[in-house]
Amino acid sequence: MSATTRNRDEIVGGLLIAALGAGVSYVAATHYPMGTAARMGTGYMPTLLGAALAVLGLLVTLRSLVAPEGRPIDGRAGARPLALVLGSVILFALLVGSLGVVVTGIITVVVAALGSRDAKWREVVPLAISVSLASSVVFVKLLGLPFKFWPFP
């Protein structure tokens, strides 16, 4: 692995942080009242902190050019767990209102489990059904969390 790929992610990361800080600072300064140090407006702190973040982001990038740190993110290995684990959370958010906690739970566990390269269907399906049923009964029936249980009303 060459030195250039080793610090590329960190350089980009530092720049992203700097951009975020600059953006926050800009939005806060232009959209919110600044006020004075004595009577700070809504925008005072975010403008200041955003600017500080921008400087720090740049420093991270600069230092990374000299002394890189951290492993690069392996895009090919990263895509599957990233998409499926985050996807399972988002699916739960979108479906639980209509499908109820048991069915949504099964879907969530299956999608999340497929994020691992070692996932096997004959393990995933029984896992999903048992974990979802057990946690639904414990959390909703026993602890009384306000969830819809089954897909039908």
Place this chain on the structure above:
Amino acid sequence: MISIWDGVLHGFVVAATPINLAYCFLGVLLGTFVGVLPGVGPLVTIALLLPFTFSLEPTTALIMLAGIYYGAQYGGSTTSILLNMPGETSSVITCLDGHAMARQGRAGPALAIAALGSFFAGTVATFVVALFAPALASVAIRFGPADYFSLMTLGLVGAIVLAQGSLLKALTMVILGLLLGLVGTDINSGDLRFTFGIPEMSDGINFVSLAMGVFGIGEIIRILVQHEKEGGTIIEHGRVMPTRQDLIQSAGPALRGSIIGSALGLLPGGGAALSAFASYTVEKKLARDPSRFGKGAIEGVAGPESANNAAAQTSFIPLLTLGLPSNAVMALMVGAMMIHGITPGPQIMRTEPDLFWGVVASMWIGNAMLLVLNMPLVGLWVKLLRIPYRLLYPAIILFSCIGIYSVSNSSVDLIAAAVFGLLGFVLVALRFEPAPLLLGFILGPMMEENLRRALTLSRGDPTVFVREPISVVLLIAAAALLIVIILPTVRVNREKVFAE
């Protein structure tokens, strides 16, 4: 103000009610459980369980959550010793000599000394909390807004200095956390900031979403991406009881570890992991034959395991007396108290004596429970180690989803958690330690409130921070800490300590 003795007695009365005993047991049981499992820590577990504590009495909720934190210190050592893989970051150092002992067929005594040392340290730390917290609270009750602002500044500087890894990155994380803490309704003007027109965001970012996303989901993704090897060989532990010789050799390190842990637990940014490292370094320095370390020296287990447990408990002191969270787990405790309508601070001891003394007394009870859980029942936990991660993490994801969703029955919190999960993964991949982010997030709004209040009281005169005696002392301490860390010699030493 009730006397300390009355307070402790009162605490035991509170902590010994059946419901509090039951939740204390549940807490330490869960703590041991997540301590044993690599990749699941007390931070995530506490964040995960917060929503489920809504219906509990605040005292009961805090007793359980505290139990998870110190319980995890017990469980973490089991994994380190038997598997040479830390169950918790605070047990990393235990791998060295604990696993070496296990390879020599002395896993049982290593486990026993870890548990006994933790119990001893837990007892010491409980008394430290009971003795020092009231004194500190009576000083802190006189703090004005300027003093609080300076105190939090010191806290954040401490968190940066003592964070693992790069100082620059830790500072960046604190600032990012402070910014995330600004999202929502501005307390002074009532204006909305950075809510992107989403009504659910007007209360600010839900910190359960933030903590679960960054530390829970982000960490799961990291483990999957890096495809960390699973299993490994678990060494059979055999006979658990230590010999007389083991006990004699461990007494000194356990005592020193308890003192080191009790002291370092108080420091902002300190806590369990740092104390374990410090204790190991001290024991190695004090040993007549330092070369034994790393090859199964029992002192290398007794010291750090005592220190991490003591620190886990004394880190409650700044929280309960100053309202200042000293590490990310304590930041979650602030959240837990706020959920129940309790503002952490020096007034707690007067207004909520049940909560304060109940939690303190429960620590000792919890440690006694942990001793039983970890000595005779260690075999049970070993079985847990055989659950493969690929079956474990989907269940954690589902629990997280149910927990986060139930905070306010909104999918917005879950989507936010997914976004923070992505953030957490990216940060960890780039070697940004995310703990300071959570501290900044929790402390940010408190700091802004106190800063503005102080400046309003002084009519905009910023010299108020150097005119108030308490404030100026705290600021000087913060500045000194910063200067010290920038000095090259300390920097090198610090890197050496963390590298070990």
